[in-house]
Amino acid sequence: xxxxxxxxxxxxxxxxxxxxxxxxxxxxxxxxxxxxxxxxxxxxxxxxxxxxxxxxxxxxxxxxxxxxxxxxxxxxxxxxxxxxxxxxxxxxxxxxxxxxxxxxxxxxxxxxxxxxxxxxxxxxxxxxxxxxxxxxxxxxxxxxxxxxxxxxxxxxxxxxxxxxxxxxxxxxxxxxxxxxxxxxxxxxxxxxxxxxxxxxxxxxxxxxxxxxxxxxxxxxxxxxxxxxxxxxxxxxxxxxxxxxxxxxxxxxxxxxxxxxxxxxxxxxxxxxxxxxxxxxxxxxxxxxxxxxxxxxxxxxxxx
Numbered sequence: 001x002x003x004x005x006x007x008x009x010x011x012x013x014x015x016x017x018x019x020x021x022x023x024x025x026x027x028x029x030x031x032x033x034x035x036x037x038x039x040x041x042x043x044x045x046x047x048x049x050x051x052x053x054x055x056x057x058x059x060x061x062x063x064x065x066x067x068x069x070x071x072x073x074x075x076x077x078x079x080x081x082x083x084x085x086x087x088x089x090x091x092x093x094x095x096x097x098x099x100x101x102x103x104x105x106x107x108x109x110x111x112x113x114x115x116x117x118x119x120x121x122x123x124x125x126x127x128x129x130x131x132x133x134x135x136x137x138x139x140x141x142x143x144x145x146x147x148x149x150x151x152x153x154x155x156x157x158x159x160x161x162x163x164x165x166x167x168x169x170x171x172x173x174x175x176x177x178x179x180x181x182x183x184x185x186x187x188x189x190x191x192x193x194x195x196x197x198x199x200x201x202x203x204x205x206x207x208x209x210x211x212x213x214x215x216x217x218x219x220x221x222x223x224x225x226x227x228x229x230x231x232x233x234x235x236x237x238x239x240x241x242x243x244x245x246x247x248x249x250x251x252x253x254x255x256x257x258x259x260x261x262x263x264x265x266x267x268x269x270x271x272x273x274x275x276x277x278x279x280x281x282x283x284x285x286x287x288x289x290x291x292x293x294x295x296x297x298x299x300x301x302x303x
Contacts, residue, residue, distance in 0.1 A: 032056040036208040044208040044233065044254075046226040047125050051210040054121050058114060065110070125211070129224040133189035134260075139276070140195075140202030140215045140237060143244040145181040148276040149264055150194075160267035161276035163283075167247040181250040183235070185227045186260035195221040198280075203239035206252050212238045227254040 027041040028034075031052040036044040043049045080090060139146040143166040151158030164181025185191055195204050197215040204223070205212035213223050237248035255263070272279070 030056075032059065034210060036210050038229070042229045044206075044210075044227065044229055044231075046228055048208070048210050048228075050121050050124065054117060057117075061110070061113075125225075127224065128222050129190045129192050132192040132224060134186060134191045135194070136183070136185075136191065137194045137196060137276070138183065138204055138215075139198055140204065140241075140248070141198040142200065142242050143237070143248040145183075145235075145248070145250045146198075146276055146280070147181065147183050149184075149267070159274060159276070160264050161272050161274075161279065162267060163276070163280070164250065166244055167249045169247070175249070177251060183250060183252045184260055184263045185252060185254045186257045187227050187230050187254050189257065190224065190226050192222060192224045195223065200241050201239050202237045202241050202248070204235070205238040206233055206235045208233045214239060230254050230256065 026039060027037045028039075031037050031049070032055055034052050034055065036048045036052070043052075082090070135150040137148040137150060139148070144164040146161065146163045148159050148161040151160075162181070165179070167175045167180060169175050193204070195213055195215045197217050199217070201217075202215040203212050204215055209225070211223070211225075213221050215221060231254055233252040233254065235250040235252050237245060239245075241248065267273075
């Protein structure tokens with residue numbers, strides 16, 4: 001039997017080699033090739049790294065379990081194979097209580113562990129900011145998005161908004177990204193998004209944020225987070241919601257605080273102020289009013 005000193009000398013180079021391999025990994029590789037990370041390691045939001053950690057560590061545990069299981073299967077297949085000259089069935093073993101208890105307890109511990117870490121992270125991610133820097137209402141509709149940047153929560157008198165249209169592919173299937181509904185967010189500021197639906201169940205998904213949340217009629221959902229990196233991010237509906245579900249796309253622009261305020265000022269200058277639902281109702285009643293900015297935008301989507 002090898003001594004502890006010999007085992008130590010064996011484990012040292014193995015540990016050093018593993019450290020070198022991990023040190024050479026990029027942030028993308030360390031996070032399981034998930035979106036939301038760049039070469040300098042900055043995640044897209046304050047929750048992105050937590051979500052990737054849960055995902056990657058779960059796969060590591062599962063791979064270790066898989067390797068052990070495959071090794072035991074291979075060992076059993078080799079050790080108990082039929083030898084030359086043998087006939088009939090090998091000796092049958094039944095009711096090995098230690099092994100049966102082991103095979104019951106280990107999966108139970110694994111399930112409890114997965115549940116505990118998932119519940120812990122979910123509780124953190126689902127905690128809503130009581131007084132966020134930015135409050136936004138995102139409304140899903142067949143098959144586009146409306147965004148309202150809330151001011152006074154009581155009556156939305158100083159809110160500004162934008163109404164979007166579904167993606168418009170050309171004959172070659174290319175989509176004009178600049179024409180997609182765009183949600184602006186200020187970097188490094190706390191954000192709370194109220195999620196609503198105008199018709200059927202939708203799901204608000206920003207791919208690089210590694211999170212999505214359903215939108216229902218008659219029930220508001222909320223999502224709180226802090227964008228931590230400026231950039232352009234793809235968003236889409238993650239719930240099959242009808243014929244043009246695949247065209248229900250949007251873009252998220254994470255910008256500086258000054259750029260964010262300039263964008264809100266530009267919406268106010270266009271007259272897109274007040275409660276977006278009032279503008280939407282007005283659109284339904286007067287769809288041909290060329291002076292209404294909400295009508296101008298929606299007419300494009302009805303062509």
